[in-house]
Structure formats: C-alpha cells, structure tokens
Amino acid sequence: MNRFQAHWGEYLGDAVYGALDGTVTTFAVMAGAAGAHLSTPVIMIMGLANLFADGFSMAVGNYLAQKSYNQFIDRELNDSLAQIKADDDQISHMISRSYRRQGFSGHTLRHILHDLRRHPKIYAQEALTAQKLATQPRHPVTSSLVTFIAFVLIGLMPILPILLIPQLNFWSTFGFIALVLFLVGSLRSYISLVTWYRGGLEIMLAGLGASLIAFTIGSILSQLV
Secondary structure: OOHHHHHHHOOHHHHHHHHHHHHHHHHHHHHHHHHOOOOHHHHHHHHHHHHHHHHHHHHHHHHHHHHHHHHHHHHHHHHHHHHHHHOHHHHHHHHHHHHHHOOOOHHHHHHHHHHHHOOHHHHHHHHHHHOOOOOOOOOHHHHHHHHHHHHHHHHOOOOHHHHHOOOOOHHHHHHHHHHHHHHHHHHHHHOOOOOHHHHHHHHHHHHHHHHHHHHHHHHHHHHHO
C-alpha cells in the first residue's frame, strides 16, 4: 500500500457511509412520493431537496463527531501526561508489559523505553495504546467533505434514471438502485472482514426494504388523504 492509499484509506469508511446513506435516503423519499402517486417533477424536486439538505446535515454531523473524538483524544493525552508525571513507574511497567506481549525484551525493550521518555507526547500515546484506547486523531473537515461528496454523487443515482429517461417506471428504477446499492455495499469489504458479496447483499436488502416501506406508506396515505 502506497502513501496515498494509506492516507485516503482511513476515509473510505466515510465515503461508503455517505454513499450508502445518500442512495438509501434519497430513493426512500422518492419511493414515498411515487407511492403517493405524485408527479415526476415533484418526485425529482423532493429527491434533490432531500439529497442536498440531508447531505449537508450528515456532513456537519460527521464533522462535529470527529471533532469531539479528537477533543476526547486530546483530553486523554493530557491526562496520560499528568499520570506520567505523577507515577512514571506504573506507566513504564504498563508499556513494558504491552511490548513484551509483542516479543520485545531485554536491552531492546530498555532502549525503546529510553527513547519513548525523550518524547513525552509519544510516550503518553503509547500509554493509551497499552490501555487499548484509540489515539489517532482524524481531520474533521476532510472527513465531513468526503462524506458530503460521496453522499451527493452516489445519492444522485436514484434521480438520474428519471432525469434521463422520464418515462421510466418506478420498478425499473428500483432494479437500477438495487444494483447501485449492491456495488456500494460491496466496498465494505475494503474496510471490514465482510466478503464483497455479503456486504453488497446486506446493504441492498436494507436499502430496498427501507424504500419499499416508504413506497407502501406513501401509497396508503395517498388513499386516505
């Protein structure tokens, strides 16, 4: 894996998350409108309005979540630095035990501890790692932008068929979206242990299920109102 892949790989989860949510929520809104027998222009307006509004909301939420996570890490690092000053022997023992489990010992282990003490922040990070706490901050702006772009670009998929082929019926679009959901869901195999076909099927079934619920409710309400 090259440096580019390593850097952007950590944001793949944001891209997949945004793409899936963009596709599912946009099509669910359009499915509800179709079930209510609204006109094609109204369905497209509702889909586009939801796409950008929900995409922005999701990006802001992701930004605040990542920022809060980074603030949590900073607080933990400060607490760890204070703990090092108060009881360095305990921290040193904890880090040593963690490195011994990885196969280090003797002179090599002492050399590692010596070098770590010369860099207090890294020493504090190692202490948190030994306690199995996540300590890698992420860039909130980048994370939120990746989410928003993926949300809008992939979320356009339910709208494009109607835009390009106005006479296309709902169920043809439904089949197209099933394929899109499967392809996007299969990308989960890059960020988890799930196989590509299982990841694709899980997301496809969940997304189509949400869309069918929206379509059914829209259809029922259109008859009641």
